[in-house]
Amino acid sequence: MLIEILTGVVALGGVWVGLSARVVNQYERGLVLRWGKVHRQPREPGLTMMLPIADRMRKVNMQIVAMPVPAQEGITRDNVTVKVDAVVYFKVIDPVQAVIGVEDYRYAVGQVAQTSLRSIIGKSELDDLLANRERLNQGLEVMIDSPALEWGIHIDRVEIKDVALPESMKRSMSRQAEAERERRARVIAADGEFQASQKLSEAAAVMANTPAALQLRLLETVVEVAAEKNSTLVLPFPVELLRFLENAAKVTGQSQEKTD
Numbered sequence: 001m002l003i004e005i006l007t008g009v010v011a012l013g014g015v016w017v018g019l020s021a022r023v024v025n026q027y028e029r030g031l032v033l034r035w036g037k038v039h040r041q042p043r044e045p046g047l048t049m050m051l052p053i054a055d056r057m058r059k060v061n062m063q064i065v066a067m068p069v070p071a072q073e074g075i076t077r078d079n080v081t082v083k084v085d086a087v088v089y090f091k092v093i094d095p096v097q098a099v100i101g102v103e104d105y106r107y108a109v110g111q112v113a114q115t116s117l118r119s120i121i122g123k124s125e126l127d128d129l130l131a132n133r134e135r136l137n138q139g140l141e142v143m144i145d146s147p148a149l150e151w152g153i154h155i156d157r158v159e160i161k162d163v164a165l166p167e168s169m170k171r172s173m174s175r176q177a178e179a180e181r182e183r184r185a186r187v188i189a190a191d192g193e194f195q196a197s198q199k200l201s202e203a204a205a206v207m208a209n210t211p212a213a214l215q216l217r218l219l220e221t222v223v224e225v226a227a228e229k230n231s232t233l234v235l236p237f238p239v240e241l242l243r244f245l246e247n248a249a250k251v252t253g254q255s256q257e258k259t260d
Contacts, residue, residue: 020049022057029095031058042095043217060095064156067106069113070162074121082129083164084121088113088144104149109148113158117145129163136160 023046024030030043033056042060044257071085090109092098098105121129121142128136137158145155165173 020052022048022050024048024059026057027061027063028063031060031095031099032056032218032224033058038096038100045062058099060098062090062092062095064089064091065106067110067113067118068161071162072114072117072121074118076121076124076126078125080126080169081166082121084117084129085162086113086140086158086160087115088158089146089156090148090153091156092152093154097152105151105153108151109144109153109155112144112147113140116140117141126165126169129160129238133160 022030022043024043026045028045030048032043032050034037034051036053039055043057051219067088067090069086071083073083074079075081088109092105102108116142120136120143124136137160140158140160141155144158148155
């Protein structure tokens with residue numbers, strides 16, 4: 001009889017321990033509700049005991065959660081229709097507020113993120129969405145973090161993932177980029193021609209002051225033309241040689257006059 005009583009006590013003790021013992025993982029906090037009211041501070045990770053029937057535990061994940069925000073369609077400040085999607089990284093910093101302060105904190109954060117994303121689209125221009133995403137990410141983080149703090153949620157960061165443009169806008173941007181590249185090419189070509197003309201002008205000035213340089217350039221040109229193995233090569237008669245002969249003739253004439 002005594003053995004049966006002891007066996008019954010042990011069995012009841014085992015059932016009590018089974019109903020009372022709970023394990024909280026390292027990345028969780030256990031919020032105990034005793035008769036529907038929050039009891040003490042959230043339980044730390046490890047084995048914890050509760051009162052059967054009276055206590056209920058809600059485990060809250062304390063890890064950073066990556067929540068994708070569905071693509072939101074809106075009109076930018078410069079009247080361009082775009083679709084923008086993003087991702088929100090957040091974590092629970094107050095388990096009590098996350099459970100008591102809001103019915104479903106994940107759903108609430110998602111709704112605030114969608115509303116804030118549509119708002120930021122309407123306040124921004126297309127160039128900002130494409131080039132200044134870092135500033136827009138910070139603005140989104142501030143807009144979402146303000147109401148989330150009331151629910152015990154901290155927004156770690158927000159990232160805009162993609163900006164979808166209409167096909168007509170893509171074609172317009174492609175034409176604009178092509179026109180910009182053509183403009184740059186023309187500017188570079190014109191700048192090259194201007195620099196070349198300056199060098200040619202300087203070279204002409206040097207050759208005008210130094211006839212020997214002109215003759216040297218003429219000989220270089222003859223060598224370059226001769227390298228092409230042409231059958232006929234026409235050379236201009238050097239002007240300097242004509243001047244030399246003319247001067248020589250004048251000197252000879254003057255000498256003869258003096259002799260006479």
